[in-house]
Amino acid sequence: MPKTSNATLPRIVVDDVHKSFRLRHTHSIKETAMAAIKRKKLTSDFHALNGVSFEIGEGEAVALMGFNGSGKSTMLKMISGVISPDTGKVQTRGRVAGLIEVGAGFHPDLSGRENIFLNAAILGMSKKETEAAYESIVEFSEIEQFIDTEVKHYSSGMFLRLAFSVAIHTEQDVLLIDEILSVGDEPFQRKCIARIREMHAAGKTLVVVSHDLNMVADLCERGIVLRDGKVRFDGESHEAVAVMRE
Numbered sequence: 016m017p018k019t020s021n022a023t024l025p026r027i028v029v030d031d032v033h034k035s036f037r038l039r040h041t042h043s044i045k046e047t048a049m050a051a052i053k054r055k056k057l058t059s060d061f062h063a064l065n066g067v068s069f070e071i072g073e074g075e076a077v078a079l080m081g082f083n084g085s086g087k088s089t090m091l092k093m094i095s096g097v098i099s100p101d102t103g104k105v106q107t108r109g110r111v112a113g114l115i116e117v118g119a120g121f122h123p124d125l126s127g128r129e130n131i132f133l134n135a136a137i138l139g140m141s142k143k144e145t146e147a148a149y150e151s152i153v154e155f156s157e158i159e160q161f162i163d164t165e166v167k168h169y170s171s172g173m174f175l176r177l178a179f180s181v182a183i184h185t186e187q188d189v190l191l192i193d194e195i196l197s198v199g200d201e202p203f204q205r206k207c208i209a210r211i212r213e214m215h216a217a218g219k220t221l222v223v224v225s226h227d228l229n230m231v232a233d234l235c236e237r238g239i240v241l242r243d244g245k246v247r248f249d250g251e252s253h254e255a256v257a258v259m260r261e
């Protein structure tokens with residue numbers, strides 16, 4: 016059974032989730048042939064998540080922690096519905112917006128303006144709603160000067176600015192944020208963090224991944240540490256940071 020949080024209604028339920036990836040061990044045709052002759056294994060399965068369970072209640076802010084490769088992004092992608100678990104269940108309630116990969120949900124040949132409409136549509140906003148929010152989205156992003164440029168010429172920081180601005184203007188219940196805040200410059204990061212705090216105060220459910228452990232621990236009251244494909248710790252966020260540093 017997943018660990019139950021003390022909040023009333025769960026927004027996210029992750030129940031005994033397993034996810035493996037197939038790793039290839041050969042590269043060229045010659046190598047593959049040699050390996051076959053020697054009966055060496057060509058692939059192996061890597062268990063990125065190996066029985067992960069937790070429940071996140073409405074209005075909770077959770078820092079998802081773990082070293083590189085510990086499955087944080089994989090977990091966020093499952094919560095956002097981009098990938099599915101091999102076994103186990105991931106359920107969400109309400110509208111989920113994810114800021115997971117730089118440039119995801121953007122089309123390189125379209126302008127910033129056109130991508131705002133595309134991205135907002137993916138997040139469930141109508142054309143009318145997007146039109147009403149458009150000025151405010153551009154204002155928050157501070158990239159008005161480049162809004163008619165094709166986004167293939169954007170830097171990762173500019174992608175973040177647009178993606179974050181669109182996401183905070185949608186009517187979401189759950190916001191998932193992967194490490195992408197780190198590609199923003201310092202003033203913009205501060206602005207994002209201030210906005211995330213406001214959303215938390217307004218009762219949104221948040222799951223945040225960041226290398227800046229002190230920052231996320233201050234932002235979130237709860238921390239979940241993933242290690243070796245399992246939940247190593249689930250509790251108070253500053254204790255989670257201590258577990259990360261032990």
Ligand SMILES: Nc1ncnc2c1ncn2[C@@H]1O[C@H](COP(=O)(O)OP(=O)(O)O)[C@@H](O)[C@H]1O
Nearest residue numbers: 036037063081082083084085086087088089090
């Ligand atoms: N599409 C994929 N194919 C193969 N391996 C993958 C894939 N996605 C993730 N992995 C592997 O799964 C593990 C967890 O990755 P990830 O969730 O990105 O970790 P984190 O975000 O915590 O750094 C890593 O070892 C990574 O190499």
Ligand SMILES: [Mg+2]
Nearest residue numbers: 087088193194
């Ligand atoms: Mg990651």
